[in-house]
Amino acid sequence: MNAASEAEFSRRLEDAAAATEAALDKLLGAAALPGEIARPERLLAAMRYATLGGGKRLRPFLVLESARLLGLSGEGPLRVGCALEMVHCYSLAHDDLPAMDDDDLRRGRPTTHKAFDEATAILAGDGLLTYAFDVIADPATHESPLVRAALTLALARASGLGGMVGGQALDLAAETAAAPLTQPEILMLQAMKTGALLRFAVDAGAILAQAAPEEAAALSRYGAALGAAFQIADDILDAEGDTAALGKRAGKDAERGKATLVGLLGLKGAKSRRDALVEEAVGALERFGDEAAILQEAARFVALRNK
Amino acid sequence: MNAASEAEFSRRLEDAAAATEAALDKLLGAAALPGEIARPERLLAAMRYATLGGGKRLRPFLVLESARLLGLSGEGPLRVGCALEMVHCYSLAHDDLPAMDDDDLRRGRPTTHKAFDEATAILAGDGLLTYAFDVIADPATHESPLVRAALTLALARASGLGGMVGGQALDLAAETAAAPLTQPEILMLQAMKTGALLRFAVDAGAILAQAAPEEAAALSRYGAALGAAFQIADDILDAEGDTAALGKRAGKDAERGKATLVGLLGLKGAKSRRDALVEEAVGALERFGDEAAILQEAARFVALRNK
Numbered sequence: 001m002n003a004a005s006e007a008e009f010s011r012r013l014e015d016a017a018a019a020t021e022a023a024l025d026k027l028l029g030a031a032a033l034p035g036e037i038a039r040p041e042r043l044l045a046a047m048r049y050a051t052l053g054g055g056k057r058l059r060p061f062l063v064l065e066s067a068r069l070l071g072l073s074g075e076g077p078l079r080v081g082c083a084l085e086m087v088h089c090y091s092l093a094h095d096d097l098p099a100m101d102d103d104d105l106r107r108g109r110p111t112t113h114k115a116f117d118e119a120t121a122i123l124a125g126d127g128l129l130t131y132a133f134d135v136i137a138d139p140a141t142h143e144s145p146l147v148r149a150a151l152t153l154a155l156a157r158a159s160g161l162g163g164m165v166g167g168q169a170l171d172l173a174a175e176t177a178a179a180p181l182t183q184p185e186i187l188m189l190q191a192m193k194t195g196a197l198l199r200f201a202v203d204a205g206a207i208l209a210q211a212a213p214e215e216a217a218a219l220s221r222y223g224a225a226l227g228a229a230f231q232i233a234d235d236i237l238d239a240e241g242d243t244a245a246l247g248k249r250a251g252k253d254a255e256r257g258k259a260t261l262v263g264l265l266g267l268k269g270a271k272s273r274r275d276a277l278v279e280e281a282v283g284a285l286e287r288f289g290d291e292a293a294i295l296q297e298a299a300r301f302v303a304l305r306n307k
Numbered sequence: 308m309n310a311a312s313e314a315e316f317s318r319r320l321e322d323a324a325a326a327t328e329a330a331l332d333k334l335l336g337a338a339a340l341p342g343e344i345a346r347p348e349r350l351l352a353a354m355r356y357a358t359l360g361g362g363k364r365l366r367p368f369l370v371l372e373s374a375r376l377l378g379l380s381g382e383g384p385l386r387v388g389c390a391l392e393m394v395h396c397y398s399l400a401h402d403d404l405p406a407m408d409d410d411d412l413r414r415g416r417p418t419t420h421k422a423f424d425e426a427t428a429i430l431a432g433d434g435l436l437t438y439a440f441d442v443i444a445d446p447a448t449h450e451s452p453l454v455r456a457a458l459t460l461a462l463a464r465a466s467g468l469g470g471m472v473g474g475q476a477l478d479l480a481a482e483t484a485a486a487p488l489t490q491p492e493i494l495m496l497q498a499m500k501t502g503a504l505l506r507f508a509v510d511a512g513a514i515l516a517q518a519a520p521e522e523a524a525a526l527s528r529y530g531a532a533l534g535a536a537f538q539i540a541d542d543i544l545d546a547e548g549d550t551a552a553l554g555k556r557a558g559k560d561a562e563r564g565k566a567t568l569v570g571l572l573g574l575k576g577a578k579s580r581r582d583a584l585v586e587e588a589v590g591a592l593e594r595f596g597d598e599a600a601i602l603q604e605a606a607r608f609v610a611l612r613n614k
Contacts, residue, residue: 099426149444169349
């Protein structure tokens, strides 16, 4: 990778973040509120708070870039990116609750239940998850109902019992388990909790662009490796990082005795595994040639990020 | 309405409940769990607890009967009924949480967070909501992706910010509001909180059967009136009922100073409004002739039920 494509990657990531922020702001604007008689203003304010004004918007970026790699751009990928970001942000609002991870700080700001209250944070999460499916299934996302139904199914599977929600449940269970998790168990947990949504992001690009099966499969392999690299980088950051840079509390994993790959493999082992995953992600996109340079750079960025 | 159709209605309601219970048991069976390495067993157990073994299954019944009125039966309506019941049950699990309505008892059993714990109840609700969209968007629900996408959109709208979640937020806000709600505000709140899902049930029948617009509109008018009658009956039950018969605590509304139509109109006024809504629901289905007798009886049942 050369400096030019690194700069191009940074530019594209920033562009995607700006486009996502603007689209989310519009989707979660006053027009989202029904009627004039009784409007859940506070709920919408909490949904906006939980979603707007922060984050790298990596997931929407991945939707946009994987669709672009297959020749599709425009409103559709942006809407799917927004829906995915709503699911991601709802999960953060719920995970931060006192009954779950009990976090007060997120992206350097008070968490949603701190800025509002617990009931509102729960409902805001519920509202965002529901709205994500509204946005995805709307004809504005894609003219083909087959594409919209496929996106709905893929998002539900990535974020439900067999994906993100199931992974979070396993993570909570691990904190009180009698025996520490084994490496295959940690890998499975992470693939569900974090990996499934990242993989959905690139799968969504393929679904939107109605990609040929072998292209969709290559992107999916990329997404799986990227997701694994993301999570191992997260574990490394938690072990090495500092709270100020992260915008959330560092060192939490060790403090809680949480089983991570850093704990199992050591820092050096974890970094070597991370690098192998980056190579896997980069290799999966070889068939696309130079066009894939941005996504390949994204895999490096995700693995080597410092927050 | 004669005794024969009342008996037929009871039989159909029981049949729908049994079919729904069996289908939910299957959908939430071990096959729903991913992999063999790390399985979120406790989460699935909580999702099952929140969903199985109780309730009249009125919403699935309405899906089945509205589809049947338009000539459609089989797996599709049953799957949509199950998805709808998952959304209903997720909302109960979240509403019962300490941060929300703080209820210990539901259908005569400990609420989900009492039987498990708060984190698991939050995640079980999230998992059920997500799984509902999985079930709806699956090709097994309907061969037409247009129908599946339309069902997804309708369910998301009925259960989100402009529907159930928004209504619950308004309900919570009303408890601490400076001024009591006006009648139009209460009607709007109730139409969102309870009415939207009941109306979706009959709209779903029309979507599944690909009904003509005027037939769909008639069913939708029926659903709106039925939903309003359901909620006013709920207010009357809370004012008149007793905890043992309800399987949940009675008299809560007055205790909390919650604005209800009984509070605004008095018991007599509320009952007269309820009866008018039943007539409206019955009248909306006139075009369907005798075939609609079961749904018309359902409107009477919903309005006059004693629990």
